[in-house]
Amino acid sequence: MAVAKSTRNAYVAIAVVLALGVVIFANLLADRAFARVDLTADRKYSLSEPFRKIMDRLGSTDRLKVTYCVSKSVPEWFEGIKRDILDRLREIETASGGRIVLEVVDPEDNEDLKKELEKQNLNFTVQTREKGKLSYMVINSSLRLTYADKPSDWVQVVRDAQDLEYDIANKVYTLTQEKKPIVAIHRPKPEQPPMMMGRQPPNPFGWLLSDPDTSKKVEVRDIELTENSTIPNDTKLLILIRPKELGERARYEVIRYLAGGGRVLLLSSPFKINNEMFGGGFRVQKTPTGFESYLQDIGIVPETSFVCDENNVRLPVELNPFTGEVKYAVLSYFVQIQPGSIYQESPITRSLRGLVMPYPSTLTIDEQKVKAAGLTVTVLAKTSSLSWKEPYSDTFDPRKFDSARAGRDPGLPVFVQLEGTFPFPWEGKDVPAWSPASDAKDAADEKKAEEKKPEEKKTEAAKATVERQQGANPILFLWTCPESFDRMYLEDRQIGGELEGNINILPNIVESCALGEDLIRLRAKRFEARTIESFDKKEQRSLKFALKVFMIGGTAMLLVVGGLVYWFVRRSGQVRYEREMSQSGPSSFMP
Known part of the structure; x- marks a missing residue:
């Protein structure tokens, strides 16, 4: 008996030692190679394929050093955030296959780092409550990325582990970029108000793509669409803002670029509504672009009707001090596009939480004609089911509209994407000549055009052709409300806050067209929406009733069925037992 007991004790001791060894080894392995199982339906906690593709841009010899600058002492509510960020960073380090080296540093332990954070203004203040007293604490949660011999770049404040994929991938793209892609913009010249003669007014669209983050990733070039300022070679995206009745050669250059595999964002409307500062009232003028005939040939017709919607911007204008009742100004022409009217399958529009369009127009889409032209059309944004069209008139009053028409024209398209093989009408014809009268930049350009060399004229008379890039996917975006990006509305103290969502659409299009879809898919990852299919169809009513x-x-039926199954199993076991006992002794069935 003593031998058996000592043997048992030895087994227990060995088991305890083995268990401790497994625990220690598992912790050491987890510290070196972090991993976890993601059981969420949308793989929320897994590294996405676009992120892994961008990580492939890192060289095999140079390492990306990611320094997470985080305070050891943080408020209790930030501890969970800090832990999630560290887990995601370790997961990224493991998935990189040695190309990313993670370092976690407390700025309080590194004086140089502390000074650099203060210089970069990366400290932020948070509230904390201890022993019932409210106080403030300065903490750090920033990333410094260092790669090869390039200057370090910063992710300023990290507050959500779900943003790390995009934040790091965005910096990796910038650090590994050999040449910036070109984004060309054709902006309208600012109009000269009568009271500002002699002073150049600011361009209402001058702010577009001027932020530091965009300038790090792309090279933005302003073009005039003239002989001396045409579309640059290797342009990844061409943005046309209210082009004013372009000449044939300018249209030729744009459509040739598009048909050859380019991507064009056309911000235009058949009309423009001006608020007359002096004299009052509104003035409407038609603004043809020159592309109307081409668009009509491929099945798209810009309408001149004004668009109204019951989903619109409502601004408080009066407060009753006695009842607290607020009176609102109804701006039916300032159409709000809700998330339900925004196409959620495209990474360009998935992250948009809403849009506001001042005085938009709409498009008539002939789907058969679009298909016959070899194109596919996708409506990326449309009005609500309570929208309607007001007839065009040169005299316009935003306070006058027929709200009884609400719902007569539901779901009007205001943002459309066309892709496919775009037709090139000039194929085999003479290349159009530049028109000095309408396309020349100034008198010097006109004089130069008249003094062209014979060989230059001969080149312009050559037959037109387009080289279609293999594997390219030409795309034409049509946005029917240029005023969505007008500085006047964005900086307005009342309306500006409503238009904040509009600003996000441009970076999305730039990243998708100029940098590839990997970055924009990462940005839109946390906005992915999974919809539940409706059961309102006639053939699905029986399924709806059954559900x-x-x-x-x-639940009650499952409990009843489970009880019956349990009784049946118990009863079968009892019968089986009694039959076996009947062979050797009395049974409960026997008298």
């Missing part, structure tokens, strides 16, 4: 019955009585 309703199951939701009401399903």
Whole structure:
């Protein structure tokens, strides 16, 4: 008996030692190679394929050093955030296959780092409550990325582990970029108000793509669409803002670029509504672009009707001090596009939480004609089911509209994407000549055009052709409300806050067209929406009824079925036992 007891004790001791060894080894392995299992339906906690593709841009010899500058002492509510960020960073380090080296540093332990954070203004203040007293604490949660011999770049404040994929991938793209892609912009010249003669007014669209983050990733070039300022070679995206009745050669250059595999964002409307500062009232003028005939040939017709919607911007204008009732100004022409009217399958529009369009127009889409032209059309944004069209008039008053027409024209398209093989109408014809009268930049350009060399004229008379890039996917975006990006509306103290969502659409299009879809897919990852299919169709009513019955009585039915199964198993076991006992002794079935 003593031998058996000592043997048992030895087994227990060995088991304890082995268990401790497994725990220690597992912790050491987890510290070196972090991993976890993601059981969420949308793989929320897994590294996405676009992120892994961008990580492939890192060289095999140079390492990307990621320094997470985080305070050891943080408020209790930030501890969970800090832990999630560290887990995600370790997961990224493991998935990089040695190309990313993670370092976690407390700025309080590194005086140089502390000074650099203060210089970069990366400290932020948070509230904390201890022993019932409210106080403030300065903490750090920033990333410094160092790669090869390039200057370090910073992710300023990290507050959500779900943003790390995009934040790091965005910096990796910038650090590994050999040449910036070109984004060309054709902006309208600012109009000269009568009271500002002699002073150049600011361009209402001058702010577009001027932020530091965009300038690090792309090279933005302003073009005039003239002989001396045409579309640059290797342009990844061409943005046309209210082009004013372009000449044939300018249209030729744009459509040739598009048909050859380029991507064009056309911000235009058939009309423009001006608020007359002096004299009052509104003035409407038609603004043809010159592309109307081409668009009509491929099945798209810009309409001149004004668009109104019951989903619109409502601004408080009066407060009753006695009742607290607020009176609102209804701006039916300032159309709000809700998330339900925004196409959620495209990474360009998935992250948009809403849009506001002042005085938009709409498009008539002939789907058969679009298909016949070899194109596919996608409506990326449309009005609500309560929209309607007001007839065009040169005299316009935003306070006058027929709200009884609400719902007559539901779901009007205001943002459309066309892709495919775009036709090139000039194929085999003479290349159009530049028109000095309408396309020349100034008198010097006109004089130069008249003094062209014979060989230059001969080149312009050559037959037109387009080289279609293999594997390219030409795309034409049509946005029917240029005023969505007008500085006047964005900086307005009342309306500006409503238009904040509009600013996000341009970086999305730039990243998708100029940098590839990997970055924009990462940005839109946390906005992915999974919709539940509706059961309102006639053929699905029986299924809808069955689901309703199951939701009401399903739990009770499962309990009853489970009880019957349990009784049947117990009864079968009892019968089997009694039959076996009947062979050797009395049974309960026997008298």
